[in-house]
Amino acid sequence: xxxxxxxxxxxxxxxxxxxxxxxxxxxxxxxxxxxxxxxxxxxxxxxxxxxxxxxxxxxxxxxxxxxxxxxxxxxxxxxxxxxxxxxxxxxxxxxxxxxxxxxxxxxxxxxxxxxxxxxxxxxxxxxxxxxxxxxxxxxxxxxxxxxxxxxxxxxxxxxxxxxxxxxxxxxxxxxxxxxxxxxxxxxxxxxxxxxxxxxxxxxxxxxxxxxxxxxxxxxxxxxxxxxxxxxxxxxxxxxxxxxxxx
Numbered sequence: 001x002x003x004x005x006x007x008x009x010x011x012x013x014x015x016x017x018x019x020x021x022x023x024x025x026x027x028x029x030x031x032x033x034x035x036x037x038x039x040x041x042x043x044x045x046x047x048x049x050x051x052x053x054x055x056x057x058x059x060x061x062x063x064x065x066x067x068x069x070x071x072x073x074x075x076x077x078x079x080x081x082x083x084x085x086x087x088x089x090x091x092x093x094x095x096x097x098x099x100x101x102x103x104x105x106x107x108x109x110x111x112x113x114x115x116x117x118x119x120x121x122x123x124x125x126x127x128x129x130x131x132x133x134x135x136x137x138x139x140x141x142x143x144x145x146x147x148x149x150x151x152x153x154x155x156x157x158x159x160x161x162x163x164x165x166x167x168x169x170x171x172x173x174x175x176x177x178x179x180x181x182x183x184x185x186x187x188x189x190x191x192x193x194x195x196x197x198x199x200x201x202x203x204x205x206x207x208x209x210x211x212x213x214x215x216x217x218x219x220x221x222x223x224x225x226x227x228x229x230x231x232x233x234x235x236x237x238x239x240x241x242x243x244x245x246x
Contacts, residue, residue, distance in 0.1 A: 001017045028242055030212040034123055035191040038182060038210070039111075040198030041129035041152070042220045043144070045245045046105040050131040051085055057099045058236045060088050072178050076159045078130055078175040078202055079168070082153070086166060093161040096134055105139050108218055110236030117243055125149065126185065130202055177205040197239075204228055214239070 031037075042049040055064035059200050064085045118125050128151045129136045133152040154167040171177040171184075180195050186209065196203055196210040200216065204225050207213035215229030218236065226232050233239060 019032065024230055027212045027214070030193055030240060031195050031214065031231075031239070032245065034193045034195045034211070036124040036126060036185060036194045037118055037190070037195045038126045038178075038185075038217075039192060040196075040200060040203045041127050041139060042131050042179075044197065044203075044216050045108060045111050046141060047108055047219050050105065050129075050135045050139065051082075051089075052133075053103060053105075053132045054091055054096065054099055054132075055085070055089050056101065058089050058091050058095055059087050061090060063088055075233070078177070079173055082130065083174060086155075086163070090163045091155070092163060093155075093157045096132070096155065100135060100138055105135060106178075107139070107142060108216075109168055110234065110240065112143060114236045115145065116242055119144065124189070124191075127204075128172065128176070128181050128182075128196075129153075173239050175202065176205060178202055179209050182206055183209045199225060201225060205217065 007206050009031070039045050040233055042051070049065075052065050055061045058149060067081055067085045067088075068081055084123040115125050122233055125143075125144060125145050127140055129150075131152055131156050133150065136152040137147055140147055142150075151170075151172055153170050155170050156164040156166055158164045168174065171180040174180070178196065182196065186193060186194060193211045194209070194210045195214060196206045198204070199213045199220055199222060201222070201224065203230065204215070212231075213229060215225050215232040216236075217232060217234045221234075
């Protein structure tokens with residue numbers, strides 16, 4: 001009897017969604033029959049953190065990289081981290097455009113094939129990012145994801161192209177913003193099963209309202225996220241294999 005109790009205690013579960021017990025096998029099943037899959041972008045769909053690349057390009061890389069690490073670890077609020085980092089970078093419109101031209105975002109291996117497979121199965125794909133829309137739209141175009149399926153932060157510029165802040169009304173500018181987007185998508189499209197995939201704390205906290213969360217460590221492993229993830233993968237090939245089981 002004691003052995004049986006110990007065994008039951010060792011079964012991994014995640015309180016998602018709505019605080020019900022979800023097992024690893026149930027999470028995999030939710031992924032296989034999802035109505036929609038939402039991906040984080042920085043360090044998930046692409047290899048780099050867009051804001052860190054922009055900071056390097058503008059000559060303030062080290063200071064901003066440390067702030068990003070703290071933001072993704074969940075030790076400061078997302079909006080605070082974003083405001084602080086952008087106040088250091090203060091990029092112009094010209095610098096942003098030049099970054100995209102000279103150093104386009106590098107897709108993570110396997111993401112193109114995974115998105116294609118999801119599309120073939122008529123599963124809707126969305127990009128929900130705390131990064132910048134101008135960069136994320138470039139990524140979406142490469143993956144044949146419609147631009148109205150992109151949710152990200154908007155940089156603002158003065159008429160002369162100088163940095164003027166960011167649009168603080170976007171849900172992705174807030175901690176908990178990705179969850180707000182998913183709630184909106186469920187309401188707008190009538191999705192029953194939505195899966196969130198990402199590497200960071202802001203992705204993890206989107207479940208619930210997401211039906212399931214899959215942690216991704218193919219570019220960077222964030223210990224807190226790995227520990228809290230019921231299903232944690234380090235390559236998109238693992239997700240492709242799961243879709244083949246249908």
